Amino acid sequence: MLDFLRRYSREQLDSRRMDERRGFQLSLIPDLANAGLLGLQIPERYQGRELSHSDTVKVMRQAGAIDCNLLILLAVHNTLGVPPIQHFAGEDVRSAVLPELAQGRRLVTSAVSEQSMGSHVRAITSRATKQSDGSYILNGDKQWISLGADANFINVFARLTDENGQDAGITGFLVDTASPGFVRGPEVVTLGLKAVPQNSLSLDNLRVPAESLLGEEGSGPLVAKTAFTRGRLVLATGALGAAMRALELAQRFARRREVATGNLAENGRIQQIIAESVAAVQAVETLIEHIADLLDSGRQVPEPFYFAVKILGCELMWQVVDRCLQLLGARGFVDTNVVGQFYRDYRLFRIFEGSTEAITVYLGSTILKHPQQFFSIFDDFDVDPKLAEHVSRIDKLTTTTTTGGQQRHILASQIGELACWAIMSVLTADGRNRSAMYSHTASWSEQQLVDKLRIAEDSRPFVELPTVEELARHIGEFELTIGNVEQRRPGTQHDLDLLLRRG
Numbered sequence: 227m228l229d230f231l232r233r234y235s236r237e238q239l240d241s242r243r244m245d246e247r248r249g250f251q252l253s254l255i256p257d258l259a260n261a262g263l264l265g266l267q268i269p270e271r272y273q274g275r276e277l278s279h280s281d282t283v284k285v286m287r288q289a290g291a292i293d294c295n296l297l298i299l300l301a302v303h304n305t306l307g308v309p310p311i312q313h314f315a316g317e318d319v320r321s322a323v324l325p326e327l328a329q330g331r332r333l334v335t336s337a338v339s340e341q342s343m344g345s346h347v348r349a350i351t352s353r354a355t356k357q358s359d360g361s362y363i364l365n366g367d368k369q370w371i372s373l374g375a376d377a378n379f380i381n382v383f384a385r386l387t388d389e390n391g392q393d394a395g396i397t398g399f400l401v402d403t404a405s406p407g408f409v410r411g412p413e414v415v416t417l418g419l420k421a422v423p424q425n426s427l428s429l430d431n432l433r434v435p436a437e438s439l440l441g442e443e444g445s446g447p448l449v450a451k452t453a454f455t456r457g458r459l460v461l462a463t464g465a466l467g468a469a470m471r472a473l474e475l476a477q478r479f480a481r482r483r484e485v486a487t488g489n490l491a492e493n494g495r496i497q498q499i500i501a502e503s504v505a506a507v508q509a510v511e512t513l514i515e516h517i518a519d520l521l522d523s524g525r526q527v528p529e530p531f532y533f534a535v536k537i538l539g540c541e542l543m544w545q546v547v548d549r550c551l552q553l554l555g556a557r558g559f560v561d562t563n564v565v566g567q568f569y570r571d572y573r574l575f576r577i578f579e580g581s582t583e584a585i586t587v588y589l590g591s592t593i594l595k596h597p598q599q600f601f602s603i604f605d606d607f608d609v610d611p612k613l614a615e616h617v618s619r620i621d622k623l624t625t626t627t628t629t630g631g632q633q634r635h636i637l638a639s640q641i642g643e644l645a646c647w648a649i650m651s652v653l654t655a656d657g658r659n660r661s662a663m664y665s666h667t668a669s670w671s672e673q674q675l676v677d678k679l680r681i682a683e684d685s686r687p688f689v690e691l692p693t694v695e696e697l698a699r700h701i702g703e704f705e706l707t708i709g710n711v712e713q714r715r716p717g718t719q720h721d722l723d724l725l726l727r728r729g
């Protein structure tokens with residue numbers, strides 16, 4: 227598969243064209259399907275490739291190094307779409323649907339987000355109503371759904387009302403998009419990832435049979451979480467591939483470029499930037515491989531590891547892409563030099579499947595509630611005394627007194643971020659003796675933790691912030707300086723003329 231992807235990238239894929247034309251090239255889906263890439267972890271008995279997690283990570287890293295659109299197509303189908311069916315649908319549905327997905331005859335995606343909620347899954351407003359014959363009627367609107375207009379199946383999450391009219395909680399349903407009542411909405415025009423369509427969707431009295439249930443009634447958050455946790459690992463892995471490719475290009479350029487101080491790569495500041503970027507890549511790679519190993523060996527992955535990989539993986543790898551773009555100078559800003567497209571495409575990763583701020587605050591809040599539960603994850607490691615001391619400083623910070631909700635959010639965010647760096651430092655320290663580069667990576671990770679600890683400790687007591695009203699008033703007055711510049715020109719008309727439509 228890796229060979230296929232590399233050859234495909236060199237000989238057939240046209241990322242520029244897909245980006246400019248906002249769509250996949252025609253041959254892409256059948257070609258990926260023929261190479262087995264649409265059934266990565268589907269068991270062989272359902273005609274999939276049954277790859278291990280470690281092998282899946284290699285495929286996703288490779289795809290990420292080639293093109294973010296390609297990566298997201300694979301990730302949405304294989305990681306968000308397939309697992310809820312594979313692990314939570316009944317056998318009849320599995321044996322009917324999984325071979326179709328594995329062979330790429332059909333695509334699947336997942337619909338959680340709505341107009342009024344994206345990060346906050348429990349606020350879903352789409353409704354499912356259980357009928358006396360056991361079927362369910364779905365109603366509601368979903369937004370930002372990748373492949374939404376093209377997928378044949380969608381895992382839809384909705385709030386269920388049972389046959390007694392009682393709230394039965396968020397529940398997952400497998401929806402065949404050929405069902406009456408499935409309405410495709412318009413595609414949004416995104417900043418990057420332009421070949422992957424994102425649509426709004428409506429469910430208008432859409433009836434699904436009892437067998438379409440994914441998991442039990444009310445178990446939607448668990449079903450969604452199964453997909454999201456794996457999705458977070460895969461997003462970080464794709465971003466890792468992109469960071470590697472961006473560094474490869476930046477390194478080539480730096481070695482060939484002469485600037486005022488001599489060779490660019492030999493300028494100390496540039497060497498430092500490249501070394502930090504390489505350390506970030508190696509640290510994220512270590513965390514990804516550790517999680518994949520745990521999954522393959524059937525061991526429990528501590529939940530904070532998934533948060534750490536999403537938060538640090540997506541933040542750091544995008545930062546590496548940004549730094550490489552900067553290093554390339556004007557060439558970085560030229561859209562045909564790959565890194566610029568990565569910069570636009572991978573920016574999304576800090577937002578979706580749990581935006582950095584939302585999940586950092588969430589992670590920190592859970593640690594503040596049960597600190598010892600979090601700190602016990604280090605019991606499995608031989609943590610050296612210096613690192614253990616840093617970790618105990620985080621523990622001490624969890625006892626900070628806060629006044630008001632805002633201060634609690636700030637504290638939770640600090641603790642969440644520190645927790646990620648503690649995980650990263652402990653994991654990289656474990657491999658310190660592997661090589662000189664690895665030793666640098668371990669020291670770099672520890673330094674990041676120490677720097678963040680110092681900032682958090684120095685921020686006590688918390689600085690009083692302007693009130694929300696003061697901020698709104700101040701920003702509202704910007705209009706006095708910049709005027710009202712909202713553009714009112716009518717946009718492009720895409721709909722069929724009224725007089726040409728079916729009556």
Ligand SMILES: Cc1cc2nc3c(=O)[nH]c(=O)nc-3n(C[C@H](O)[C@H](O)[C@H](O)COP(=O)(O)OP(=O)(O)OC[C@H]3O[C@@H](n4cnc5c(N)ncnc54)[C@H](O)[C@@H]3O)c2cc1C
Pocket residue numbers: 302335336337338339342343344345346369370371372373416419424574577578579580581582583584585587588
């Ligand atoms: C290109 C693209 C593809 C997508 N594909 C899919 C898909 O296939 N399926 C699907 O279901 N959804 C999809 N989404 C939706 C995506 O998952 C949501 O946009 C994302 O979860 C963020 O939700 P939101 O936009 O409602 O942001 P909001 O929840 O409104 O958050 C806005 C910002 O507020 C901050 N914030 C939010 N919550 C907190 C918090 N608790 N603490 C502190 N700060 C916070 C963060 O900075 C966040 O970025 C996609 C989105 C995009 C842009």
